[in-house]
Amino acid sequence: MSDTPLKLLNRVFGYPAFRGQQQAIIEQVAGGGDALVLMPTGGGKSLCYQIPALLREGCAVVVSPLIALMHDQVAALQELGIAAAYLNSSLDGAAAMQVEREFVTGQLKLLYVAPERLLTPRFQSLLEQARLALFAIDEAHCVSQWGHDFRPEYLGLSALHERFPEVPRIALTATADAATRAEIVERLDLHEAQVFAASFDRPNIRYRISEKSDPRRQLLAFLDEHAGEAGIVYCSTRKKVEETAEALVQAGYTALAYHGGMDNDTRRRHQERFLREDGVIMVATLAFGMGIDKPDVRFVAHLDLPRSVEGYYQETGRAGRDGEPAEAWMAWGLQDVVTQRRFIDEGEAEDTHKRIGHAKLDALVGLCEAASCRRVALLSYFGEASQPCGNCDVCLNPPTLWDGTEAAQKLLSTVYRTGQRFGAGHVIDVLLGKTTEKIDRFGHNQLSVFGIGASQSDKVWRAVLRQLVVRGLLEVDHTAYGALKLTQAAKPVLKGEETVMLRAIEARPARKKSRLAPSSGAGVHDDEDPLFLSLRAWRRETANEKGVPAYVILHDATLREIAARRPATLAELGEIPGLGAKKLEAYGEDVLGVVAEG
Structure with a gap:
């Protein structure tokens, strides 16, 4: 290998150093070993298979459950100059054939596919013809029947190891309790894999859980603290999604609905607007969100109780992927618990699954009723010890x-x-x-x-x-x-x-609208900074021209750093994290022009 992982990280992705266990994971997979990676959303899981794909001969096949995620990941990789493609139902026959030819003839470094397609005889035949670098199984918790997001089609992925035992595999998930981890290992035959478990802590997220009184009013009060910011509001039913989205529109917010009862075209348009426009609020059922790669989601709100701690963690984890301050707020009440328990009891699952369902619900309700730090309770569920965070509602306003x-x-x-x-x-x-x-x-x-x-x-x-x-x-x-x-x-x-x-029931004083304290980044963390706003406007125009989400061009954190440092040369600009060689070549002069004018 002429390149090292760190050189690729610097040159291609524009970052000076690895975080946490990234380098060890990359070296394990690049060297031909299997890995199970447990890493929180925003922890940099994608790099753990993208860099090995660039280091190894052949093409990496990435198993991903969502079309939208495939599109965004491929667009981001292509912006970096990496030969990447996807195969899914959004392609017509001619386009799919072209991708298949590029795959078999070795023109691609990464190919994204859904598990259903990967297991078809046609795609299995393509695998036999291609040079394979590795298999990456994203959202690996979907294989677990004890998990919160079971997908039956994932059960067939053990066939990869049986047919291609020499090809390394990396399974990745942002959430898995002990039972789910064990089933991932068993179902995917990862008994020989090295397990990498990062901390589940997301210190940039502030957790707030409130008793339901007037949920609509409570939501509007919360959103008033996040005016102009992108976020997700989860509701339990399609009707509630539509009613809530309409109420937010009437209150002056840019809000869109998303649920399984909508036609595919409307869902796609709403998702694209959420990904590509600033300040859009998506009101959705749990059908929305897995794999959403938008880094600048500033809040996630739940108007109803999720199904489990894993579900809550996964959904709230869609906020603050960029590491900047974000909030997770939830309103819940006894009726939520009664409804969830009825669903479990009246379901067709066998008694074992019902017992597990009740235990998971009890754990979530325990988190809601916690009289001490929410983060300590949340992390302890995943077997991780921690200290009071000082940044959740219980720490900030201890209950009596x-x-x-x-x-x-x-x-x-x-x-x-x-x-x-x-x-x-x-x-x-x-x-x-x-x-x-x-x-x-x-x-x-x-x-x-x-x-x-x-x-x-x-x-x-x-x-x-x-x-x-x-x-x-x-x-x-x-x-x-x-x-x-x-x-x-x-x-x-x-x-x-x-x-x-x-x-005790406490009448808490109304919170004054205020920004969360910055967790990192340059000294200036003010979205009113004229240069930052000019850079965002340039990015928005560039993204629209290319037909990609704005964050595929450059992340907010990179724009803030540019606004703070005000580089005058390409060399100075190249020192800012998030600007690899390809992006520096493509956008460097334009960015310097915006800085000069600002």
């Missing part, structure tokens, strides 16, 4: 705890005395001593528990009830119209043998 033992006893007793047949609303009405038709009809105004909770508000009792459900003292019977029932864990509390500490 109170001895809720007596309140818990009152609520549990009311559930018991009313026969464990009624839902939350009726139980709380009894506690508060309300006069309703239902209470009169069942004679619950004659019970000893009627009105024993009148000293507290409806809001407080709902918070107590939610925390008792989360702690497993109460359960919701979906087969009995949401009736509350006591569990075995409630007995020692009722007997006074256990103390129950609860989070």
Whole structure:
């Protein structure tokens, strides 16, 4: 090899040094070994197979589940002067044939394909004819039936090792708990692979989780802190996606909807606008996001509870890929938990999967109810020890705890005395001593528990009830119209043998609109900097001419560094990270012209 990994990183990609375990991973794969890479979004996973592809003879075949990701990655590689292509349904017959010829005749260094295509007899025949550098399996967690994003077609990828045992493989994922990791190894036959597990910490992301009160109002208050910035808002249903997107448009935001019920052309247009325009908010179901390579997403908001901690981590990880400050905000409530548990219980999965589903949901609810650092709780789920971060809502505004033992006893007793047949609303009405038709009809105004909770508000009792459900003292019977029932864990509390500490409901002051503190980069971190804005305008025009997302030209971090240093020569410009030789040649003079005018 005439080139070294570091030389390629400098010359082609324009970066002075590797981060974390990148170099060790690259050397493992470039040397012909297999690797399983667990690295957070934004950690530089792509370089871990792109540089070995350039170092080894032949073409690297990259298995990717999403067309949009293939397009963006190939566009970015071509901008760097690397011979890359994709094979997917967006190509017509003639274009696909041309890519196949380039692959077989050795003209490509990287070829991106979907797992479904890779396993077809036609593509297997092409593999036999081509010189193969390596196989890269992106989003490898999709192979796990215990994971949050199982894709059955990934199960066939073990055939790669069987048919081409001499070709090294690298499997990569940004999220996997212990069970998922084990299944990746088993399903892909990576028993001999070296495992590289980077820290799952994303220190540039601030985590905030709020109790639902008025979700639409809460979302608008959050978005007011991120005016003009790109972000994603996740909703659980298609209807809610459309209603939320319309509400944001009416509030003056550039918002687009994205869900599986839309036609392909509309989804594609909305995704392209999100990727290529500044300040667009995508309101979406979970169908949107995996593989989205947009680095300047400044926030991810959840209006509903995700399915698991892995799902939450994966979705929030789409913010701040560029390493700049970003926020992950979520509003959740008891109804979210009840709905998720009903989906699990009523699903067709076998009992083992249902138990795992409940355990994953319980872990996520535990994160929501955390009375200490969110980041510590999040990282501990992935088996990583850490210290309080000082940058999540709990660290910044520690919750007040109170001895809720007596309140818990009152609520549990009311559930018991009313026969464990009624839902939350009726139980709380009894506690508060309300006069309703239902209470009169069942004679619950004659019970000893009627009105024993009148000293507290409806809001407080709902918070107590939610925390008792989360702690497993109460359960919701979906087969009995949401009736509350006591569990075995409630007995020692009722007997006074256990103390129950609860989070207090706090009326938090309205947050003033303010930017997050910068995590890195040049001293100037102000999007009002005239030169930075001029550079972005130039980049936007250049990207439009080329028909690619703006970040494929240059990242915001690179533009900020240029604005801070104000280089006057190509040599000075070449010292800025993110400007490899090809980009310096293509854009150097134009950038220097913008700097000179600014």
